[in-house]
Ligand code: DOR
């Protein structure tokens with residue numbers, strides 16, 4: 385019991401119910417994560433390092449991580465923070481996989497340097513203005529077409545925030561329109577380009593991955609598997625359920641859950657855990673992003689259990705991702721106990737503010753056991 389209490393860390397409030405069921409899987413990875421920087425990073429890093437062997441770290445800092453040199457320095461800061469907070473051998477072994485932020489000015493030479501490095505694993509496409517810290521994102525993909533051509537040649541994946549930004553496209557349609565108007569033409573120009581459609585939120589996104597070749601994959605968040613757009617509006621406006629791409633209709637959630645639990649090898653786990661201080665979310669114009677790393681694997685276990693597919697969790701969380709990225713699967717395992725616990729109302733964060741984790745004050749049905 386002490387072990388499990390320790391494993392919960394700061395998000396733990398209390399412990400209610402016990403059962404004998406548990407689940408052991410190969411240690412998972414998070415293929416889409418926002419770690420931020422400085423004290424903010426230090427506040428959240430352990431939640432990920434306790435659960436996951438590796439994470440693909442998003443580059444949307446201010447200023448963005450646009451070069452291999454900046455990615456190397458960011459990685460060093462993550463490892464230094466990890467040395468401060470890691471409390472177990474496993475957490476110390478956490479390996480941050482870095483990404484570059486694609487801009488109109490990205491050069492083929494920078495892509496070559498990224499591919500030659502052993503720590504840059506992808507290049508992130510944010511359409512300019514699509515989401516948090518995307519102001520430096522791409523305004524027109526043709527402007528960086530030479531860099532993308534080099535990525536296709538070298539096999540460096542493009543990690544895509546798949547939303548158009550046109551104000552005349554309904555916010556709930558932005559992913560579907562992006563697939564038709566940007567992504568499919570991009571793959572026609574570069575059929576070998578390795579693409580991950582990140583945080584898929586629609587049936588159209590699922591179809592895009594299914595119909596794509598071996599070079600096309602997709603990540604799914606726990607919150608998009610567990611919630612539909614009603615969650616944002618239940619009894620009032622609920623900013624902690626607001627993220628981008630925004631939660632969609634129930635029929636889309638069902639399509640995502642089906643994809644995640646289907647055993648299809650090109651869907652894998654990416655939490656898109658995106659911490660924001662409470663006052664920046666509970667505001668007249670609140671930031672997009674849900675913080676989920678405090679229960680980063682447990683929430684997926686809930687979703688898979690709901691679908692009667694716990695036996696598929698390991699492939700989705702621990703095998704499909706490394707296989708697609710061409711990396712070894714993690715050594716070792718984690719164990720989840722079928723035991724409910726209550727998420728803390730808040731967690732300490734930065735600027736004298738707190739972080740409100742997803743499910744704050746509510747129960748999560750699975751509990752991470754420390755190995
Ligand atoms: O909800 C989101 N938050 N979506 C994103 O694409 C970015 C992220 C963030 O950085 O906060």
Ligand code: ZN
Nearest residue numbers: 416418442656
């Ligand atoms: Zn993200």
